[in-house]
Amino acid sequence: QVQLVESGGGLVQAGGSLRLSCAASGGTFSKNVMGWFRQAPGKEREFVAAISRGGRSTGYVDSVKGRFTISRDNAKNTVYLQMNSLVPEDTAVYYCAADWNGSAIRRTRQGYDYWGQGAQVTVSS
Numbered sequence: 103q104v105q106l107v108e109s110g111g112g113l114v115q116a117g118g119s120l121r122l123s124c125a126a127s128g129g130t131f132s133k134n135v136m137g138w139f140r141q142a143p144g145k146e147r148e149f150v151a152a153i154s155r156g157g158r159s160t161g162y163v164d165s166v167k168g169r170f171t172i173s174r175d176n177a178k179n180t181v182y183l184q185m186n187s188l189v190p191e192d193t194a195v196y197y198c199a200a201d202w203n204g205s206a207i208r209r210t211r212q213g214y215d216y217w218g219q220g221a222q223v224t225v226s227s
Contacts, residue, residue, distance in 0.1 A: 111221030124198030135204035140194035
């Protein structure tokens with residue numbers, strides 16, 4: 103059974119930074135494309151970023167380009183999301199997701215097989 107556990111969320115002022123972590127257990131982590139999604143109150147869950155198996159390829163939603171960085175450490179079975187220059191519009195529950203045995207970066211929810219429980223990120227103005 104694959105489990106994904108996020109950590110690192112919290113409350114931060116606009117302009118601040120946070121780093122989310124997602125630890126995976128079960129299966130072979132390095133065989134999976136990993137992604138981050140977020141869901142704000144009353145809105146659909148949206149794609150934020152994804153990273154290929156080896157970490158060489160990444161993809162981002164336009165609204166976070168230049169501010170967020172996704173990375174992974176396959177030796178630690180962990181994927182990260184470094185979030186800088188945060189704005190109130192980034193407030194949401196952030197979810198880690200795994201496309202098990204995936205081979206390409208996917209930007210839709212349907213492309214992912216496993217999900218974490220979510221981490222709240224709140225950015226105050």
